[in-house]
Amino acid sequence: MGRRVLWLVAILLLLPMTSSANSETRMTVDGIAWFDCDDSWAAIFDSQGAEVANGSEFTASLGAGNHTFFIENDSRCQSVIPLTSDLPNLRPAPSAAFDAVNVTACEQPLLNPNCQATYISGDLIDDDSDIFAIEVDENQIVNLELLAASSAIDIDLHFQNSNEEFALDSSISLPLNTSIDLTYRVIVPAEESGRIVVTVHSPNPSAIWAVNVEKYSTQETIYVSDLENISGIGSASFAVSSGDDQSLIVTDSVSLDGSEIDFKYRYVFTSTSTSEWVNGSKGDRISGIADINHIEFKWDCNCEWLATMERQTHYDANWGMDAPGFKPLSATSNNSSYPLIVMDGHSEEGELTLHMGDYQDILRVETTGWNESVHLVDVIVEGDIYDIQVTIWNMDQESWDILDEMTATYSMDRITLSLDVGLGTHFIRIQHVNGSDSINSNGDSIEWKIRVTTAVLDEGDEPWFPPTDAVKDAADVFYWLIGLVLIIPFIIFYINIRKTRAFAEEFARKKNRLQWLTTKLDDGSYSPSDLSRALRSVSTLDWEEALEVWGQEDVRHFTTGIDLAVWTLDGRLSDDGEWPLLIGLRPQDCEWSVAALKFESPEGESWTVSKVEPKLLKRSHEIFLDTIHDNTRVFIRVDLRGNAESVDIHLSGMVNGEPMAAKPANTIYRTVENSEE
Known part of the structure; x- marks a missing residue:
């Protein structure tokens, strides 16, 4: 009696301090509760606060109602709490009606790590077995975990559709009661719609048990944003984005028990176009390719698993992409995808990504100056370059022919070469000495560092000024204006000549024009301009004709x-x-x-x-x-x-x-x- 009082006093003292973390109140049904603790203890109180039971290992008969369960250390105890009404003890026929337990379908753990499991408990007192059913649809997976069993227990699973029943290979069988430190679970994928029937039985007629049931969907494609935290259950589809200048290394792929698991992947181009599935395992590198939406992964495991990946970018010269492998087709081609190397002696880095088919990189340099100028381009390449050769191309800026080139290979811990080039755009090629034969899906990347400097050898011809479009437009207008200014006087002169010639011819039709002037003086119609105009006009006539015009x-x-x-x-x-x-x-x-x-x-x-x-x-x-x-x-x-x-x-x-x-x-x-x- 004294020991019980001490237990009660201890509980009453500790309960206010630990109730939020280690106690909970549940609505129980009529049944048996069982607790088993290792280096810890538990207690049960009824709705009035009266102690029902306490200790490190005990069973207690509970009636329907609210009960509070206090556990000193959750991680050191296992328990069965009667929350489920009596279960049937006969497995139904496939076509028979049978009430299934309510299990909510959850999203994958990566999307919803807090899936609400369904707690199911029972006892085999006066029963041979307890049976319950879980409804499933195609592309769903059921996670059944045995939480606790007071003695030896067997759990068998069957799948039933409307016509047939199949025994599933997944099962749990324990010769003794469950252990606090171990996990007992089976994961069952559903290949078609139906129900999974669970049968619990034991050689011990007083066995008490409890399970958690979770149901997940594997139909939706899950888009991964955190490559260091990928998790799932079953073979759901996971989409990982990747550019054609990137690759993914699967750094870890294990189940919850630490076993390595394999996976498969494929490239998704559109919603209706994909590549074939390719098998992969931990440590594999998956190379990105052009024009894909994403890479789809599936883990080959009816288990709960964890995976991590590392994304590597294979960019050249800080250009945000891999350098092209071939020079542009013509001088008018868009060369913006070619990394531009500023020739000031600073260092740029890149790589030949052999496992992605990248065995040569084409870099761009541009010289500036006057027409006919000559520039010395000096190149130094360092790094892991034993199998690399470097070439400088001097390009004709109109025909795009290679006017001259210089090639060099590894010597004295570096590659050095130089070439005289003209004004404009030219190229540097960094290539594996074996060309396309060096491509290897398992090959390592060859990293290089390049430094380029330039010097002007001949300044060329200085232009008056580089004409802009605005200047050209203004010049066109100016030329038209000047043309008009120059031609208008000629037109006026020509018109005057025509008028003068016409007047002269008209003037010449009548002879003795001096007498005509006298007549105009007589009748008062003379104007001083008459004689002035006549002098100019007659001078255009032949000499003898002009003399006849004036008279004797x-x-x-x-x-x-x-x-x-x-x-x-x-x-x-x-x-x-x-x-x-x-x-x-x-x-x-x-x-x-x-x-x-x-x-x-x-x-x-x-x-x-x-x-x-x-x-x-x-x-x-x-x-x-x-x-x-x-x-x-x-x-x-x-x-x-x-x-x-x-x-x-x-x-x-x-x-x-x-x-x-x-x-x-x-x-x-x-x-x-x-x-x-």
Whole structure:
């Protein structure tokens, strides 16, 4: 009696401190509870707080109702608590109705590590066996774990569909009661819909037992984000992403008991296109390939398992991808996938991934400068390079032909080579000496480090400036504007010539145009522009035709080198009594230079030139004609101011470098009455 009081006092003292961690209240059914502890103890209290039982090993008969179970150390005790009503003791026929226990289907442990198991308990007192059923669908798997048994026990499993029953190989058989430190479980995959019938029996008619039942789906594909924590139960599909420049190494693949397990994998291109399954095991490397959605894994184990993987990237020169193995097809091809090596002497790393078919890497270098410049490209490659050769290609920037190349292999702990190249894009090839024969699915990667420097050997031709598209567009507009500016005066000139020629032809249709001018003066329709325009127009006609247009000349002087004609115009054409004259000149077979006309009065005061049309340099009684070209027709209106009644005209100048002068033999008189023959 005293010992029981001490136990009760100890429980009452410890209960407030440990109730949250080591005690729970459960609704029990009528049945037998069993506890077995090693270096620990347990106690049971009814709904009123009265102790039902306590100790390190005991059985207790419990009625239906709430009971509180206190366990000092969960890990050192095993127990059976009566939570399940009496179970049938006869296995049903496949087609017979039979109430199944309620087991919720859970997602894979990787998605839901806290699957709620169904607790089932029973005793074989007055029974040969206890039987219960678990409904399953295709692509589900059942995990049945024996939690505790008070004596020897056997658990058999059968699968039933609507027509047939099959005995399953999975079973549990113990000659003695369960051990606290051991785990007893069977995992049963369902290949079709139906039910799994569980039969529990024992040679001991007072055996007490308890199991946990979990049911998982293996149908969904699970996408893995944490490669260091992959877990599952059964052969569910796991999807792992991988690029074509990456590989996966399976670093661990074991069941919960530590046994290594194999797996299989395949490449998934689309939802309807996959590769064949390939078997794998711990330590295998799975290489990524181009244009896949993911790699699908399945573990060949009807067990709960754990796996880890390591992702390796096989990038070259910090380019985020593996360098291509062949140079671009043409100068216009997109070469952005080729790693660009800046030629400043810094180190870039890469590898030839032989197990992925990568036996050569093509790197890109670009030289800048003026046209026709020459650059020295110096390359140093170091690392695990005993079986590597390096080549520099000098590319023609238009035809994309290889103009020159330099190749070197391992020597004195490195590979060194250099080549003179032109302006533009060129390539460096790092290749295994055995070429494509070096590819090996189990081969190791060959790592390399490269340093590239450059120097300008010839600066080339300096351009005025590198034209931009904006400058080119502006130049096109400028050229059009300049073209218009240059052609418009020509068009205007051509139009004026056409008009002048047309006027001259019209003017020439009627002869004696001087009389026509007199008539216009008489009727008051004369305009000063009439004569000016006539002078310009008539000069475009032939000489004899032009003379006929003006009418009978007053004086004509025809001698070697010059033909000169003079007409006296109507005095009303001038102001203040001045004497207007019309003079026509045509050099013949020579050119007059530094030519001048001089007007002299044979009697009376001298003449002064007051007006000349077209505008010519004049001084006193002289007009300076400058140069008169061969066969040129020149018509000049001259107004003379003075009181004399006659005038002699002198023409002087240089002909073929010699001075020459011409003077009409007849004097020109102002009035007809005073004229001479």
